[in-house]
Amino acid sequence: MAKITFITSDEQSITVEGNSGNVMELAVKNKIKGIDGNCGGVCSCATCHVHVLPEYWDKIGAPSELENDMLEFDENISDHSRLSCQIQVTDAIDGVVLKVAK
Amino acid sequence: MKKSAISCPFEKSRLEKGYGEMNDQDDPVVMVLRHKDVRKCAHNWKTFQSGAKPGRIVIPSEVNIRDVRQIPFEVDPPMHGEYRIILEKWFKRPLEESYENELRKQIEALVEVSMVKDSVEVINEFALVLQSRALTLLFNVPFSESETWISWGTHVFRSEETALDSYKANVLYDYIDRQIEKSIAQPGEDFYSKLLAAEVNGKKLTKKEIKGVVILTFAGGRDTVINAITNSIAYFAEHPESIERLRREPELIKFAIEELIRYFSPLTHMGRVVTEDTQICGRAIKADTRISLNWASANRDASVFENADEVVIDRKINPHVAFGFGTHNCLGATHARQIMKVLVQTLIDKVGAIDIFDYEENIENLGEFKRKVGYKNINVKFHKK
Numbered sequence: 001m002a003k004i005t006f007i008t009s010d011e012q013s014i015t016v017e018g019n020s021g022n023v024m025e026l027a028v029k030n031k032i033k034g035i036d037g038n039c040g041g042v043c044s045c046a047t048c049h050v051h052v053l054p055e056y057w058d059k060i061g062a063p064s065e066l067e068n069d070m071l072e073f074d075e076n077i078s079d080h081s082r083l084s085c086q087i088q089v090t091d092a093i094d095g096v097v098l099k100v101a102k
Numbered sequence: 103m104k105k106s107a108i109s110c111p112f113e114k115s116r117l118e119k120g121y122g123e124m125n126d127q128d129d130p131v132v133m134v135l136r137h138k139d140v141r142k143c144a145h146n147w148k149t150f151q152s153g154a155k156p157g158r159i160v161i162p163s164e165v166n167i168r169d170v171r172q173i174p175f176e177v178d179p180p181m182h183g184e185y186r187i188i189l190e191k192w193f194k195r196p197l198e199e200s201y202e203n204e205l206r207k208q209i210e211a212l213v214e215v216s217m218v219k220d221s222v223e224v225i226n227e228f229a230l231v232l233q234s235r236a237l238t239l240l241f242n243v244p245f246s247e248s249e250t251w252i253s254w255g256t257h258v259f260r261s262e263e264t265a266l267d268s269y270k271a272n273v274l275y276d277y278i279d280r281q282i283e284k285s286i287a288q289p290g291e292d293f294y295s296k297l298l299a300a301e302v303n304g305k306k307l308t309k310k311e312i313k314g315v316v317i318l319t320f321a322g323g324r325d326t327v328i329n330a331i332t333n334s335i336a337y338f339a340e341h342p343e344s345i346e347r348l349r350r351e352p353e354l355i356k357f358a359i360e361e362l363i364r365y366f367s368p369l370t371h372m373g374r375v376v377t378e379d380t381q382i383c384g385r386a387i388k389a390d391t392r393i394s395l396n397w398a399s400a401n402r403d404a405s406v407f408e409n410a411d412e413v414v415i416d417r418k419i420n421p422h423v424a425f426g427f428g429t430h431n432c433l434g435a436t437h438a439r440q441i442m443k444v445l446v447q448t449l450i451d452k453v454g455a456i457d458i459f460d461y462e463e464n465i466e467n468l469g470e471f472k473r474k475v476g477y478k479n480i481n482v483k484f485h486k487k
């Protein structure tokens with residue numbers, strides 16, 4: 001089981017648990033505000049954009065080249081941006097905190 | 103080549119130059135062809151604007167047949183965002199369970215009726231009907247309205263062959279005026295009433311603004327959805343193995359939908375008006391000329407998509423731009439995706455083989471490029487599972 005905390009744009013902090021699938025799916029299942037997952041997780045819509053808190057960046061890791069390309073022209077990109085549909089839920093990311101992008 | 107195949111006419115220019123050129127009513131267009139350049143230009147709304155003269159960013163241009171500004175499509179930030187705020191929630195209703203259930207009832211009923219017929223002309227007897235009925239859900243108006251919309255046929259929103267046929271545009275515009283007046287007299291839960299009640303920056307929308315939103319909702323979701331549906335039927339007719347696979351592994355349906363939409367790219371391109379002298383791939387572009395963001399070409403860019411010219415039904419990473427990119431990304435995408443999902447699920451559930459009899463392709467003429475976007479007509483037989 002991995003515990004993942006989302007901070008939404010209204011500064012609410014919600015911790016959820018999962019052990020399979022990707023982070024976008026987990027967020028949608030738990031109705032996390034601001035994560036829509038419109039494209040079903042194929043890296044096309046950027047409605048699953050999150051900012052990883054810097055202290056957890058190493059746990060999550062950098063995006064692939066294609067993912068990076070899609071983020072590149074996003075209005076709200078940061079140094080720690082990820083598309084959450086491209087992050088697998090595994091024990092390796094237990095405890096991370098993700099800020100939902102606007 | 104298979105009947106359902108859609109080839110990409112832009113490949114050579116995309117590789118060699120990165121752009122293509124076409125004329126359109128003496129207002130030429132430089133088409134941006136590479137995935138990265140398309141995204142970059144879509145992002146740069148200051149240099150490549152949407153809020154030009156109404157109709158000018160559409161190709162073929164509609165400046166001579168329309169003066170109503172389509173909203174939010176022909177508006178740039180920051181005003182664009184103000185309009186999007188009031189629309190976004192409404193356009194997410196397709197995710198509600200009751201919406202999906204109604205859509206499923208509609209599509210199942212249509213498929214049942216179609217399977218009994220010896221031959222079905224998919225554009226007019228299936229896709230147009232499905233699209234019109236489904237749109238009553240998005241507008242939240244009685245199902246019977248779809249009969250009026252179906253009676254308009256597929257041409258009412260087009261400006262090409264029937265160029266400058268203002269009679270047809272007026273049918274739609276007069277209809278919309280009447281609906282707005284009706285909802286003013288008797289507000290309800292329909293889209294018009296919602297728009298009448300909405301405020302942007304503390305001000306109610308004007309009738310003209312409401313009209314601009316409604317026209318776009320009709321026009322933006324008409325040919326695109328009809329082609330997505332029809333092309334899907336043609337594809338599955340020739341690829342029973344894909345139906346089999348999705349039947350065995352329904353968790354792949356979400357990937358299949360995105361992949362079909364990438365491959366079909368029902369909206370080939372969309373224009374922008376250039377606000378300052380600039381260049382694209384070394385080609386100088388003057389202020390007050392037009393470029394287009396060629397979604398269809400970007401979606402076949404081999405530097406992004408492996409086997410770009412094939413339908414890879416379980417493609418997992420698929421950063422396609424068929425619904426646009428950035429600021430103006432498609433508001434109707436949720437509705438369109440739900441239609442595709444329920445359609446595919448219904449085909450899997452109920453339909454066995456599909457035979458294609460005869461067909462006529464619908465080819466877009468874009469200067470030196472000719473692109474198949476779908477069919478003018480295509481006759482098929484749906485067999486029961």
Ligand code: HEM
Nearest residue numbers: 174175322323326368369372424425426430432433434438
């Ligand atoms: C498969 C079907 C569809 C495709 C491929 C498609 C494609 C697109 C594309 C590429 C754009 C971006 C245009 C630009 O950047 O200038 C767009 C915008 C838009 N689409 Fe769609 N569309 C589809 C269905 C629909 C439907 C069903 C509706 C509504 C009923 C709709 C309404 C809109 C609206 C309102 C916009 C403008 C959004 C804005 O300016 O912020 N579309 N669509």
Ligand code: FES
Nearest residue numbers: 043045046048085
């Ligand atoms: S869900 Fe669409 S990019 Fe992640």
